[in-house]
Amino acid sequence: MKIAVKNLGAIKQAEIDLGKKLNVFCGPNGTGKTYLAYLIYSITSLNNKSLGRILEKEYINQLVSTNTTSIEIEVNKLWNYREEEVQTIKENLWNLFAVAENKSEKFFSKTEIQILDTFETFESQFTEMNFKKEIKLYGYKFIISKIKKTHNINITLDENQIKDQDFLRFLEIALLSRVYSILAFYPIVSSTIFPVERNSIYTFSEELSIRNNDRYEMIKELSSKKDINPMDLFFKPNTRYPQPIRDGLRVAENLENTQKLSSPYYDFATEIEKELLNGKVTVTNEGNVEFSSDKAPRVKLSFHQSSSIVKTLSSLVIYLKHLATKDDLVIIDEPELNLHPDNQIKLTRIFARLINQGIRLVISTHSDYIVREINNLIMVSSTDENPELVDLAKEMGYEKDEYLKLDDFKAYLFKYKNASAKQTEVVPIKCDKNGFDVETLDKTIEDLNDRSNQLFYALKYGKDYE
Structure with missing residues (x-):
């Protein structure tokens, strides 16, 4: 299923192939990646x-x-x-x-x-x-x-x-x-999204409560307008937050029931807990999220007491434990958020196994570590054509269920054509058996390396450095 979009926020035009098991959005800040991710969520979400x-x-x-x-x-x-x-x-x-709603024409008419x-x-x-x-x-x-x-x-x-x-x-x-x-x-079949605000949703779910805000808005409008039908307010959509955040808050408000469910992807959640969090995420009977470290398993930390990586990954852990189903599309904005490079690489390999077990992914990323590890997983998938890679892949710890087939993957670069351009182009990135290059990341890294080398040699050789 391919979707085409024109004139959405910063985006002039984009075509995305949702038939791929993994789509990766790359590019500078403010180029429309989140807007497109939100739209894809709206199109694919069953609810x-x-x-x-x-x-x-x-x-x-x-x-x-x-x-x-x-x-x-x-x-x-x-x-x-x-x-x-x-x-x-x-x-x-x-x-x-x-x-x-009265500004819809201004922003979305085209x-x-x-x-x-x-x-x-x-x-x-x-x-x-x-x-x-x-x-x-x-x-x-x-x-x-x-x-x-x-x-x-x-x-x-x-x-x-x-x-x-x-x-x-x-x-x-x-x-x-x-x-x-x-x-x-x-x-x-359906989709779920983890926006960058995910690390705040469980922390402030009571303060940001959809139910409480709905009540507040109704009372506010009823007290300020005499000629108004209360039923119109009942069915009026809440637009205080974007839809992905509203849906995340609804999940947070229903955790006492969610934690009773079991997903076939439960083991992936426990792997994230073991390999990345070094502890366990649990939901109490009252629907509160707690974390216990493997170093002190008897100590239960409330969510706001937990580390940033726990806040970032807990929503994914809970989804994989209780809600995930085969053929779901999972959309993650900046999966590298609050993760050490080593954990970014581990998470990328877990993503690959999820893909090979029936979950589809759309991610937007600025992480060179995630891009490089995706490239590695594409390269090791060539073991059938290159038997000499088999032993090397095993030596490096790559398992066959982590291999990414080239046909299952697509990457896109979001960028302004030039400094005067007002809208971004969304361009498919060429990908082959060696993976793909993100020019905006590569150029930044090359420029940084050049400056570092010049400073190093200037310090080392002083006046003799040219």
């Missing part, structure tokens, strides 16, 4: 899709009586659904970026968003889909499956599901919309 596609009584009755049903999907309706969702996202960019597949390609991909997935929605569990060469979707309920009125209402107004979302944006 942000609209509801309202009514499931017919026939299918509801089958699910209630037999716990299973089969629905034939009309491809043209699925195609129209995706087009409508993209249009809805465009119309609500003000909400995504926390801009006042923005264009498009998914580049043709209908024929979309239809072919849908026909070839072959999958079986367990989906959890609003606390309800389903298995959704599709067989190749058919247009039918099979839905199976958990046999222990309580079929009360709330559940029946969910079936009617939400289930079909969620099925459409999964199919229309396949193979990405």
